[in-house]
Amino acid sequence: CNQSLEGVQPLFDAELAVLTGNGNAASAAIESNSWGITGGEAWPKVYATTADTINLRAAAEGVSMLFSSGDNPGISVPASDPYSLAVGGTSLGIGQAGNRLFETGWSNDDALYYKGWQDEGIGRDAAGGGASLLFAQPAYQRGIVPPSMASPGIGRSQLNRAVPDISADADGNTGILQGVIVQGAKGHADQYQTFLDGGTSLASPLVAGMLADAEQGQPANLGFVNPLLYSLHGTPALHDALPASSYPASDRTGYTPYGGGVYQL
Secondary structure, eight states: OOOGGGGTHHHHHHHHHHHHTTSSSOSOSEEEEOOOEETGGGSOTHHHHHHHHHHHHHHHTTOEEEEEOOSSSSOEETTTSTTSEEEEEEEEEEOTTSOEEEEEEOBOSEEEETTEEEEOOSOSSBOOOEEEEEEEOOGGGTTTSOHHHHOSSTTOOOOEEEEOSEEEEOOTTTSEEEEEEEOOOTTSOOEEEEEEEOSHHHHHHHHHHHHHHHHTTOSSOOOSOHHHHHHTTTSTTSOOOOOSSSOSOOOOOOEEEETTEEEEO
């Protein structure tokens, strides 16, 4: 019922509740957040500065803060914050032996029909990402993120924070099978139904689970994990989600996030 900051205040409060814990220590070592303000960097700066303050506190307390990068074009707050671990999405194929058959960037906007590939436009079917308009490139991304991916727009020379940092399965066709109990009509039994689901709201908790596994038996929490992840660049620890084939083809056009979506340059 708290509508402060356009209803975002309760979400900040929930993050803080975990950090406050019992008053002596945080109640969890990892927070997975599946929410974001699309075009949030174009909103009043108080949203971004509040998120940055909370994430900085989490880093000081050894708590990992994960945020879905969003399922829309452009970037969102708090995922764009340098102290967030922004999680994007992939389409993942797993073989019968548990092996990775393919893993590529998630985008359902190109669909294969009888007559070939058809571009269905940019919708809520691909992981958000891009370069921040507010935050400069953090030290852990320097020399690793290509300049072309760190520039917030054509004609801009500065390098800024790039999103996402890491990705996991988010394609509804390769994602998770959810089950719900649907209340039956009067005189009829309840029914258990399943459906496919995905989105970066799936990818973020998947990565959080991997971090939780990695922390088992360690003397301390991994905490602010971004510098560690980027230090593993080029090693077998990380898998590069390259295009599975030459189709579907993607148009490489410059975009800069603003407002509720993007402006094409």
